[in-house]
Amino acid sequence: MLDNIFQQLALQKEHALVYSALLESGPLPAGKLAKRVNMPRSSLYGFLSDLSQKGLVLQSEKQGVKIWQASSPEKISEILNDQINQIEKTKTSFLNILPDLKIKQKTDFITPKFTFYEGQEGVRQIIKDVLLYRDLETDCFWPIKDMVESIGKEFLEEYGTKERIRRNIKSRIIVPQNKMIDIKKNPFFGTSPEFKREVRIAPKDVDYSMGYWAYGNKVAFISSKKEGFGFIVESVELRQLLKTQFDLIWQISKPVKIDKKFTEKFIQEI
Numbered sequence: 001m002l003d004n005i006f007q008q009l010a011l012q013k014e015h016a017l018v019y020s021a022l023l024e025s026g027p028l029p030a031g032k033l034a035k036r037v038n039m040p041r042s043s044l045y046g047f048l049s050d051l052s053q054k055g056l057v058l059q060s061e062k063q064g065v066k067i068w069q070a071s072s073p074e075k076i077s078e079i080l081n082d083q084i085n086q087i088e089k090t091k092t093s094f095l096n097i098l099p100d101l102k103i104k105q106k107t108d109f110i111t112p113k114f115t116f117y118e119g120q121e122g123v124r125q126i127i128k129d130v131l132l133y134r135d136l137e138t139d140c141f142w143p144i145k146d147m148v149e150s151i152g153k154e155f156l157e158e159y160g161t162k163e164r165i166r167r168n169i170k171s172r173i174i175v176p177q178n179k180m181i182d183i184k185k186n187p188f189f190g191t192s193p194e195f196k197r198e199v200r201i202a203p204k205d206v207d208y209s210m211g212y213w214a215y216g217n218k219v220a221f222i223s224s225k226k227e228g229f230g231f232i233v234e235s236v237e238l239r240q241l242l243k244t245q246f247d248l249i250w251q252i253s254k255p256v257k258i259d260k261k262f263t264e265k266f267i268q269e270i
Helices: 004-006 011-026 030-037 039-053 076-104 120-131 144-151 154-166 236-251 264-268
Strands: 059-062 065-070 114-118 136-141 169-175 199-201 212-215 217-224 227-234
Touching: 004 011, 004 076, 011 030, 011 039, 011 059, 011 065, 030 039, 030 065, 039 059, 114 120, 120 144, 120 154, 120 212, 120 217, 120 227, 136 236, 144 154, 144 217, 154 227, 169 236, 212 236, 217 236
Parallel strands: 136 169, 169 199
Antiparallel strands: 059 065, 114 227, 136 212, 212 217, 217 227
């Protein structure tokens, strides 16, 4: 978890390792710290320098020996708050110039009708494309078990559920019988009105490992983790074709009923 937080501070997992070691051990000279984290001293000094610049470690001297110690964990919160404030200021500045940028924008170009994405980060960009919109009715053929493996559980919790709800994007989802997940372990996949999501289980002869999410005039296709790719097609005709297909299968699919006790805590945190 600390690794992920340090990534947001433009630091690496090695920085987190060094900081954690100092936090647990208390003040140490570089030699002992290098042994503790199993790292060459030449590399260690670089990480200590980075941490020192951000105020996450402090240096002192005792009997001519340089000693390093970790700053209080509250320092991490302070740095994150500074970043948030800076981003808010930048966002405000951008919104101020946005009207001028839109005036300057060339409009005599062709919008891409097909966009290809590869790898997990690429596939995640597909989900973010859906979240550029608000107040939508969407349809998903969604083998959720495969999508969790392909996209990542935490990402789907934050973007596929929480941010989608905030943007009032509603979803009808059809899941193959053998691709459903355990709601007790995955409460983000709730189906109450608060989740703005309905889920049905497809008939047993309807099976697939590639999912699609149809929204507006676009359809986003996402493969399983094994193949690791996805693409977005912008086409009114394709969207209508898939909607007709989806509606037919929706009618013969079985609604999923989930006890709210498994999802109530999750929805309250949004």
